[in-house]
Every structure is written in C-alpha cells, then in structure tokens.
Amino acid sequence: MYLxxxxxxxxxxxxxxSLDGLKFLVLKQLDAEGEETGAYRVAADAVGAGLGEVVLYxxxxxxxxxxxxxxxxxxxxxxxIVDQVEINGELTYNKAEVG
Amino acid sequence: MYLxxxxxxxxxxxxxxSLDGLKFLVLKQLDAEGEETGAYRVAADAVGAGLGEVVLYxxxxxxxxxxxxxxxxxxxxxxxIVDQVEINGELTYNKAEVG
Amino acid sequence: MYLxxxxxxxxxxxxxxSLDGLKFLVLKQLDAEGEETGAYRVAADAVGAGLGEVVLYxxxxxxxxxxxxxxxxxxxxxxxIVDQVEINGELTYNKAEVG
Amino acid sequence: MYLxxxxxxxxxxxxxxSLDGLKFLVLKQLDAEGEETGAYRVAADAVGAGLGEVVLYxxxxxxxxxxxxxxxxxxxxxxxIVDQVEINGELTYNKAEVG
Amino acid sequence: MYLxxxxxxxxxxxxxxSLDGLKFLVLKQLDAEGEETGAYRVAADAVGAGLGEVVLYxxxxxxxxxxxxxxxxxxxxxxxIVDQVEINGELTYNKAEVG
Numbered sequence: 001m002y003l004x005x006x007x008x009x010x011x012x013x014x015x016x017x018s019l020d021g022l023k024f025l026v027l028k029q030l031d032a033e034g035e036e037t038g039a040y041r042v043a044a045d046a047v048g049a050g051l052g053e054v055v056l057y058x059x060x061x062x063x064x065x066x067x068x069x070x071x072x073x074x075x076x077x078x079x080x081i082v083d084q085v086e087i088n089g090e091l092t093y094n095k096a097e098v099g
Numbered sequence: 100m101y102l103x104x105x106x107x108x109x110x111x112x113x114x115x116x117s118l119d120g121l122k123f124l125v126l127k128q129l130d131a132e133g134e135e136t137g138a139y140r141v142a143a144d145a146v147g148a149g150l151g152e153v154v155l156y157x158x159x160x161x162x163x164x165x166x167x168x169x170x171x172x173x174x175x176x177x178x179x180i181v182d183q184v185e186i187n188g189e190l191t192y193n194k195a196e197v198g
Numbered sequence: 199m200y201l202x203x204x205x206x207x208x209x210x211x212x213x214x215x216s217l218d219g220l221k222f223l224v225l226k227q228l229d230a231e232g233e234e235t236g237a238y239r240v241a242a243d244a245v246g247a248g249l250g251e252v253v254l255y256x257x258x259x260x261x262x263x264x265x266x267x268x269x270x271x272x273x274x275x276x277x278x279i280v281d282q283v284e285i286n287g288e289l290t291y292n293k294a295e296v297g
Numbered sequence: 298m299y300l301x302x303x304x305x306x307x308x309x310x311x312x313x314x315s316l317d318g319l320k321f322l323v324l325k326q327l328d329a330e331g332e333e334t335g336a337y338r339v340a341a342d343a344v345g346a347g348l349g350e351v352v353l354y355x356x357x358x359x360x361x362x363x364x365x366x367x368x369x370x371x372x373x374x375x376x377x378i379v380d381q382v383e384i385n386g387e388l389t390y391n392k393a394e395v396g
Numbered sequence: 397m398y399l400x401x402x403x404x405x406x407x408x409x410x411x412x413x414s415l416d417g418l419k420f421l422v423l424k425q426l427d428a429e430g431e432e433t434g435a436y437r438v439a440a441d442a443v444g445a446g447l448g449e450v451v452l453y454x455x456x457x458x459x460x461x462x463x464x465x466x467x468x469x470x471x472x473x474x475x476x477i478v479d480q481v482e483i484n485g486e487l488t489y490n491k492a493e494v495g
Contacts, residue, residue, distance in 0.1 A: 010183070012155055013180075058372040060372050064161065075161035077370055083308045083310055083311075085307050089348070107290075108283075118277060139200075208452065208481050210452055211479055212444075213475060270461055359460065376415060376469045377415060378411070383405050383407075
C-alpha cells in the first residue's frame with residue numbers, strides 16, 4: 001500500500017455498467033515522510049474519504065477485495081483513512097493536529 | 100486507474116483467437132492536471148471511446164473484469180469516459196467545454 | 199498491453215517442467231510512435247511471431263490467459279502481430295510497407 | 298520480493314472492516330547491498346517484525362497468501378525477517394552483528 | 397520475464413510458515429544485451445540455480461505457478477537457467493562458453 005492525499009474527484013457517466021455507484025478519488029502519492037512523490041492514482045473510495053485527507057490505498061488485484069469493488073474492473077482502492085504515521089519514533093503525521 | 104487520452108488505434112489480424120472482436124486503443128497517460136506524462140498503454144475498449152477523448156483505464160487483472168475482456172489475455176481496459184475532473188475544488192477538465 | 203519488436207530468442211533446457219514447449223522471445227518495448235523506450239521483456243510466443251516483427255504483448259496474470267500459457271509460471275505473452283498503428287489519424291506503422 | 302527496513306508504523310481507525318487486526322509497517326526498500334533505494338511501501342506484518350529490522354516483503358497478489366491477509370485488500374506483506382544476506386560469497390548483512 | 401544473474405542468497409529463519417523449504421536467491425536484473433540494469437529482485441528458486449548463473453525469472457502471480465511456490469506469499473521465481481540468448485542473429489550469451 002502507499003500513502004496518498006485526496007486531491008480531487010472524477011465524474012464519468014458513460015462507463016462499464018459494473019462501476020455504477022463507485023466514487024472515484026484522485027490521489028497524489030505521498031512518500032514515507034508525507035511529501036508528494038509526483039505519482040498519482042485514481043482509486044475507488046471504500047471508506048468515505050474527503051478532500052485533503054491522508055489515506056492508505058492498495059493497487060492491483062487487492063483493489064477488488066472490498067465489498068464495493070468485488071469483481072469490478074478496478075485497480076486502485078482507498079481502504080483506510082490514516083490517523084497517525086510514526087517514522088523512527090517520531091510522529092510525522094497526526095490527523096488530529098491537521099484536521 | 101489512470102487518466103488517459105485516446106490518441107490512436109491498432110489493427111492486428113494475426114492474434115490469439117480469444118482476442119477476436121476486441122478493439123484496441125492507444126492511450127497517452129495523463130497526470131492529475133491533465134498533462135501527458137510520457138507513458139502510454141494499449142488497452143481494450145469496453146465503452147466505445149473515440150479519438151481525443153479523456154478516459155479512465157485500469158491495468159493488470161482488473162482489465163479482465165468486464166464482459167468484453169473476461170478470461171482474455173488483456174492487461175489494460177478503458178472502462179469509463181471522463182466527463183469532469185475536479186482538483187482542489189477547481190474544474191481542471193470538462194468534456195462539455197472541450198468536445 | 200505494449201507494443202514491442204521481436205529482437206531475439208532464448209534457449210533454456212533446464213527449466214520448470216510446465217514450461218516445456220513454450221518459445222521465449224526477447225522484445226524491445228516500443229512507444230506509441232514506434233521508437234524503442236529502452237525497456238525490454240522476455241515473453242512466451244502465442245502467435246508465431248518472427249524476428250523484427252512488431253507485436254502486442256501483455257504482462258502480469260493476463261499472460262496466462264492463452265491456451266499455451268495457462269497455469270504456467272509466465273508473466274509475459276505475445277498475443278498479436280501488429281498490422282497497423284494509427285496515431286492521430288496518421289499511419290505510423292504499416293507492416294505491409296515494412297515487411 | 299524485495300529487502301526492506303522497518304522504519305515506522307501507521308494507525309488507521311477508519312478503514313475497510315476486513316483490515317481489522319492487521320498491523321501496518323512502513324518499509325524503506327533496500328537494494329541488494331543493503332542501501333536504501335528511495336522507494337518505500339506500507340505492508341501488513343505477518344511475522345511480528347520490529348522497528349529497524351531488515352525484512353523480506355512481497356507485493357501484489359502474493360501479499361494475500363498468508364493466513365493474516367487472505368482475501369483482504371492488501372498489496373504488501375512482510376513475510377520474513379532476514380538473518381543473513383550473502384552477495385558474491387561475502388556476508389553483506391548479518392542480523393546477529395547488527396542486533 | 398526478465399533475465400537475471402544470481403548474485404547471492406538470503407537466510408531467514410523467522411518467516412511465514414508456508415515459506416519453509418523455499419530457497420531465496422538474490423538476482424541482479426540484466427538487460428537484453430546481458431548488462432546489469434541496476435534493478436534487483438529476491439526470488440524463490442524452482443530450478444536449482446547456482447551463483448553466477450544467468451536465469452529467467454517471473455514476477456507477480458506467475459511466481460506462484462510452480463509446484464514449489466503454489467499458494468505461497470511469493471512474488472518472484474527463477475523458472476529457468478538460460479543456455480543461450482540470441483539477439484538479432486548474434487549469440488550474446490552462451491552458457492557453454494562462460495561456465
């Protein structure tokens with residue numbers, strides 16, 4: 001999994017029918033220290049994440065292991081909203097302080 | 100999933116039989132802001148996308164989770180035509196204005 | 199899928215038994231315009247492609263969705279020989295003219 | 298698989314229910330010589346690895362082939378704690394000397 | 397699949413139980429011409445490859461399609477020892493001459 005920041009959303013009315021009801025989020029990938037890496041991903045939202053939140057997302061076939069995404073053509077899913085990241089004993093991200 | 104722009108098509112008459120009937124599109128990958136990243140992908144078309152359209156495509160095993168591509172040797176599929184992308188509250192792509 | 203050019207072959211007599219009978223091709227990856235990207239791949243041949251031919255290859259689990267490669271430890275397969283590539287309305291590759 | 302060093306942990310209370318009970322580790326990828334490559338990964342912990350330990354981690358669908366991660370939306374797993382790495386006959390990592 | 401050179405081995409006593417009995421090799425990735433690319437991989441050994449040998453390895457779910465690695469959390473496998481590589485009609489690697 002990678003850390004990501006929710007930066008946007010995407011609307012697509014003309015799509016593979018099995019995708020109906022999925023919400024797509026645009027994520028900027030973050031590195032372990034919380035800086036943007038330059039990579040991004042569009043992922044289905046399995047947890048109701050909001051704009052600006054730091055999330056954990058899985059890619060590949062893992063992205064279909066949620067009730068929402070099962071057997072859908074989906075290769076990225078937001079599966080957790082991150083509360084805290086601690087690197088080498090130091091709290092590098094704390095949602096309570098940011099939000 | 101990634102954003103892509105349909106830039107071309109591909110004809111292949113001599114192929115694995117299970118691929119018969121699939122239409123292959125050449126996609127340039129776009130970043131979250133809609134700029135080309137330099138990466139590309141050939142993907143099966145599950146939604147009838149046209150040249151120049153901005154689409155959402157999935158790769159890996161997700162690409163076989165459509166009726167068209169099920170159990171075929173296909174690792175990329177266009178599964179939605181994008182109407183709008185909104186990044187940090189700003190509309191960065193709007194199909195209605197472009198098309 | 200990606201476009202590739204068949205540049206070589208590979209012989210391996212000591213191998214996992216399930217690979218018997220597979221022919222392995224060495225491919226140079228091409229970009230959408232037909233230029234080599236610097237990447238390469240060894241792939242099983244499902245279509246009888248020859249040296250110098252431009253092909254379409256799939257990677258990952260897709261590479262096992264052919265009769266030849268089913269349930270074999272294979273992560274790349276040549277599944278089509280490309281006849282024509284058309285980018286933005288221009289024919290950028292035409293096998294009839296090359297071969 | 299890749300070598301990694303456990304550098305941190307991550308707390309996420311709001312998540313896909315199937316992830317309950319999984320511990321997530323932040324890993325810095327190491328190269329064959331034990332130097333950080335700059336890449337990282339968040340992975341589920343299947344072996345009880347501790348901060349600073351050198352581990353082996355698998356990604357993709359392999360990450361769901363443990364009792365802990367089976368059928369969960371998880372694309373990275375720490376599946377071994379490394380004792381020794383020997384490159385070209387030289388011991389380049391020895392847990393007994395480090396720890 | 398990619399070409400690789402076996403450069404080392406790895407010992408891990410504390411690991412996911414299903415990995416018992418697997419031998420892990422450290423591979424340096426080679427390009428089509430046999431030069432190291434800078435990338436590496438740890439892979440399970442399905443063919444008894446030795447230090448210095450040029451091998452073919454598969455990654456992703458393909459790595460579990462051998463008797464040894466079936467349903468184990470393994471994302472890389474050495475599935476063949478390479479005898480010869482021929483690029484554009486020229487023998488670029490010949491095990492008989494090297495070994």
